[in-house]
Amino acid sequence: MNVPPRPLLPPGPYLLCDDTVLPDMPLVAKAERLLAGGARVVQLRMKRTPIREALEAARAVVALCRSAGAVCLLNDRVDLALLSDAHGVHVGDEDLPARDARVLLGPGRLVGVTVRDELGAREALEAGADYVGVGPVFGTTTKAVPAPVLGLEGLARVVRGSPLPVVGIGGVGLSNVASVAATGVHGAAVVSDALLAQDIAERVRLLAGAFERGRVGG
Secondary structure (H helix, E strand, O other): OOOOOOOOOOOEEEEEEOOOOOOOOOOOHHHHHHOOOOOEEEEEEEOOOOOHHHHHHHHHHHHHHHHHEEEEEEOOHHHHHHHHHHOOEOOOOOOHHHHHHHHOOOOOOOEEEEEEEEEHHHHHHOOOEEEEEOOOOOOOOOOOOOOOOOOHHHHHHHHHHOOEEEEOOOOOOOOOOOHHHHOOOOEEEEEEHHOOOOHHHHHHHHHHHHHHHOOOOO
8 A cells, every 4th residue: 555655844843722811712722823824844732731722722723724724732741642633742851752643653653852961862763763853952831841941052953863854843933933943943833822823823924934934044
């Protein structure tokens, strides 16, 4: 059986559709606004949503992303990624190991892994990952992270030593995304700065423009 090649991870802002940020807004509505702003990567992170509701939300958000030509990844949940036909998963320190996620997902989907340094990035490559999330770049209140803040210099060091594309995570927003992009990262994960904006779609557009300016040194 021919397996289609897994999609490439688009560069630029990597937007999280999170059930802990702006919890009164449905996940589908958040995804619609992110996509309306031109989001090319959406990670669906559901830490509080009951499993049946989570599956329903995953299927709806994945369908929206596919219709918009965006990549949709599920945080942690390989089962939901498979059932919703997501493009892949992102696993963290306490989630299913990347090697096992790759076995379950097969060769046709993306696997991202949270790491803290260059060694972690090399181990992620050996485990079958396609990219790594590296952080925290800055302090963040969205998620408790038991790891020291890297800062821009630390992030740039990991980018230089990583064999995989790097997505900077932790405390990234419009005020600093250009500086994050200037480190050479492939992407920059944004959560609260986008979802708590008065106009989510407009904030996504501004983030994309700032990332591109930082990437090219403008």
